[in-house]
Amino acid sequence: GNHDVTCQVMVLGSGPGGYTAAFRAADLGLKVVLVERYPTLGGVCLNVGCIPSKALLHTAKVITEAQETEHHGLRFGKPDIDLDKLRNWKANDVVGKLTGGLGQMAKARGVTVVNGVGKFTSPHQIAVTGADGKVTLVGFENAIIAAGSQATKFPGAPEDERIMDSTGALALADIPGRMLVIGGGIIGLEMGTVYDALGSKVSVVEFMDGLITGCDRDLVRPLQKRMEKRFESIMLSTKVTKIEAKADGIYVDFEGANAPQETQKYDRVLVSIGRRPNGKNIGAENAGVAVDDRGFISVDKQMRTNVPHIFAIGDIVGQPMLAHKATHEAKVAAEVIAGHKVEFVASVIPSVAYTDPEVAWVGLTETEAKAKGIEIEKASFPWAASGRALSIARTEGATKLIFDKDTHRVIGAGIVGVNAGELLAEAVLAIEMGADAHDLGLTIHAHPTLSETVCFAAELKEGTITDML
Ligand code: FAD
Ligand code: NAI
Numbered sequence: 434g435n436h437d438v439t440c441q442v443m444v445l446g447s448g449p450g451g452y453t454a455a456f457r458a459a460d461l462g463l464k465v466v467l468v469e470r471y472p473t474l475g476g477v478c479l480n481v482g483c484i485p486s487k488a489l490l491h492t493a494k495v496i497t498e499a500q501e502t503e504h505h506g507l508r509f510g511k512p513d514i515d516l517d518k519l520r521n522w523k524a525n526d527v528v529g530k531l532t533g534g535l536g537q538m539a540k541a542r543g544v545t546v547v548n549g550v551g552k553f554t555s556p557h558q559i560a561v562t563g564a565d566g567k568v569t570l571v572g573f574e575n576a577i578i579a580a581g582s583q584a585t586k587f588p589g590a591p592e593d594e595r596i597m598d599s600t601g602a603l604a605l606a607d608i609p610g611r612m613l614v615i616g617g618g619i620i621g622l623e624m625g626t627v628y629d630a631l632g633s634k635v636s637v638v639e640f641m642d643g644l645i646t647g648c649d650r651d652l653v654r655p656l657q658k659r660m661e662k663r664f665e666s667i668m669l670s671t672k673v674t675k676i677e678a679k680a681d682g683i684y685v686d687f688e689g690a691n692a693p694q695e696t697q698k699y700d701r702v703l704v705s706i707g708r709r710p711n712g713k714n715i716g717a718e719n720a721g722v723a724v725d726d727r728g729f730i731s732v733d734k735q736m737r738t739n740v741p742h743i744f745a746i747g748d749i750v751g752q753p754m755l756a757h758k759a760t761h762e763a764k765v766a767a768e769v770i771a772g773h774k775v776e777f778v779a780s781v782i783p784s785v786a787y788t789d790p791e792v793a794w795v796g797l798t799e800t801e802a803k804a805k806g807i808e809i810e811k812a813s814f815p816w817a818a819s820g821r822a823l824s825i826a827r828t829e830g831a832t833k834l835i836f837d838k839d840t841h842r843v844i845g846a847g848i849v850g851v852n853a854g855e856l857l858a859e860a861v862l863a864i865e866m867g868a869d870a871h872d873l874g875l876t877i878h879a880h881p882t883l884s885e886t887v888c889f890a891a892e893l894k895e896g897t898i899t900d901m902l
Contacts, residue, residue: 436570436571438569439571440464440572440573441464441575441770442465442466442574442577443465443466443576444458444576444577444579445551445559445576445579446469446578446579446581446747447475447535448579449756449759450476450577450579450746450759450760451476452467452476452535453760453767454579454763454764455539455577455767456539456544457763457767458770458771459542459543460542463767464543465544466545467539467544468546468547468549468551468571470551471548472548473532473533474535474536474539474546475528475531475532476579476581477582478759479528479531479532483756484527484528484531485603486599486620486787488522488523488527489519489603489627490623490626490627490789492627493627496512496630496631501826502826514608516605516607519605523603547561547569548561548564549564551571552714553715553719553722555720556721556743557572557574558571558573559571560716574742575743575744575770576720577743577745577766577770578738578743578744578745578746578749579747579759580711580715580749581710581711581748582709582710582711582749583708584598584599584600584708585704586598586704587676587704590704593678594606595609595683596676596678596701596702597701598703598705599624599703602624602627602703608631609699609700609701611636612628612634612699612702612703613638613683613685613697613701613702614636614705615638615673615705616705617644617667618645618646618707620703620705621639621703622644622645622660625664626660629660629663633700634664635663635665636665636668636697636699637666638671638687639668639669640671640672641670642669644656644657645786647794648784648786649794649798649847651799651813651831651833651847652794652847652849653792653849654849655829655830655849655850656786656788656789668691669690669691670689670690671692672688672692673687674687676702681698682700683699683700683701683702684698710729712724712728712729712730713728717730720740722738722739722740722745723739729749729751730745730749730750731750732744732745732746734778735769735775736750736762736766736769737769744766744770746759746762753782755782761777761779762777765777779865780796780865781796781861781865782795785857787854789851790829790830790849791850791853792848792853793847793854793856794846794847794857795845795860796843796860797809799811799845802845808838809837809844809845810836810837810894811835812833812836812890812891812894814886815831816831819889820880821881821883821885824881827850829849830853831849831850832846832848832856833847833848834873834890834891834894835847840869841871842864842867842869843860843864843868843869843873844864846863848860848886856884859873859884859887870891870894871891871895872891873890873891874888874892874895874897
């Protein structure tokens with residue numbers, strides 16, 4: 434046909450979903466074209482998401498740890514923050530290394546990268562418009578849509594660079610004196626943690642009656658308690674009714690249970706009220722791919738859309754919008770195209786808020802069990818009884834396991850505390866492998882570690898726990 438380039442697999446979008454799908458397909462011997470509108474590969478996660486946020490959260494942790502050692506005899510001065518250096522480290526040593534690495538990996542595998550905005554023109558062709566206006570027509574036998582998601586805008590908020598989404602907050606233009614975070618979800622609390630440590634007075638406003646609403650309350654409480662101490666305020670069940678940008682600041686009005694009566698002035702505002710999929714901006718209708726009202730594309734267990742040779746993966750196919758979900762779906766899509774008989778059958782997908790302390794959960798939550806009338810058994814081990822937690826002066830944590838009442842198998846887990854995200858992995862494996870309380874309690878964990886708390890929680894359930902410290 435009249436294509437400029439042809440391939441067996443066209444992947445639209447180079448985030449964790451897209452680059453994984455492209456690389457897997459190439460490794461399986463397929464000719465692959467990867468279409469990306471931005472000059473670097475890696476999508477939201479590597480460029481303006483998971484990775485830069487974790488770099489800044491590391492900086493935040495170093496600062497807050499140094500602030501909190503005073504009562505064990507160590508006093509450090511106020512941190513001297515060189516924002517240029519911090520930004521450079523994040524952009525060049527962290528993000529740049531990873532995205533550059535992806536570029537080299539694409540080359541090594543013979544994946545052709547076509548830069549520009551892609552829009553389907555037919556079920557077998559996409560037009561890619563480069564920054565210079567040049568259009569490249571890519572013909573394909575199969576396609577994988579991995580176009581991701583973008584931040585939801587606050588309705589009615591004025592256009593002003595001080596009213597930011599996560600990308601703006603990660604850019605770290607300055608350290609605002611007073612900052613408002615709208616939305617007490619994962620992005621808001623992670624970025625709030627960063628700016629609080631850097632020295633901003635942070636306030637969070639959330640219209641629901643709790644923070645991180647998908648997670649059990651007992652796991653969120655230690656985080657909330659610590660944030661209430663460090664932040665200027667946490668306003669739950671409260672709405673923002675008006676945002677006005679003036680030369681000297683952003684003026685915000687509130688309404689609700691914990692709302693301040695007077696208009697408040699902030700130096701910057703972070704809007705983190707969720708993300709919406711990019712399904713409406715890719716010309717999907719020209720390929721016959723069904724996109725719902727919100728922009729999501731539905732797929733079957735093989736990641737196939739309603740058009741049999743077109744697949745979709747990652748944020749664009751639905752919740753949870755997480756990088757590790759996208760990469761696993763990506764492999765399935767590439768393998769199905771290569772003729773393998775595989776499906777996406779993960780029993781659980783872990784969630785982690787990399788706040789301080791971290792909150793991590795997987796599988797069935799207590800709240801869900803109650804709502805659905807599922808009978809469970811649970812055991813929660815308080816870190817105040819962990820020697821390791823005491824010796825790092827962070828005893829606010831807890832490790833909770835949720836078991837099936839009949840089989841005693843682990844079906845859910847939640848951890849709050851430093852490194853909870855790393856510690857959760859054992860519980861995820863336990864669920865995938867069908868392990869029960871015995872398996873975890875009889876496995877020898879190194880002492881003294883925080884990972885022991887998983888073993889202790891299982892022993893608590895078994896009634897076999899003796900010397901906890
Ligand atoms: P994306 O990463 O969104 O990639 C889509 C790509 O497609 C983009 O590069 C985009 O430019 C490109 N694209 C879209 N449309 C077109 C088009 N028409 N033409 C050409 N290119 C196009 N998840 C975690 O698991 N852990 C975390 O710690 C974490 N932290 C996060 C922190 C922040 C601040 C944010 C915003 C998100 C975070 N996430 C995290 C979520 C994670 O980034 C996403 O789940 C993940 O990036 C989704 O991958 P994806 O491949 O579906 O899409
Ligand atoms: P979110 O859905 O996690 O949280 C948004 C919060 O804003 C909710 O609590 C919601 O009730 C609240 N909200 C919505 N509208 C509001 C309003 N008008 N006023 C006040 N509060 C309002 O969304 P968030 O934090 O923007 O993150 C988007 C997604 O990005 C996450 O759901 C997750 O999939 C991904 N992500 C994952 C991370 C991780 O895995 N560590 C880190 C950051 C993002």
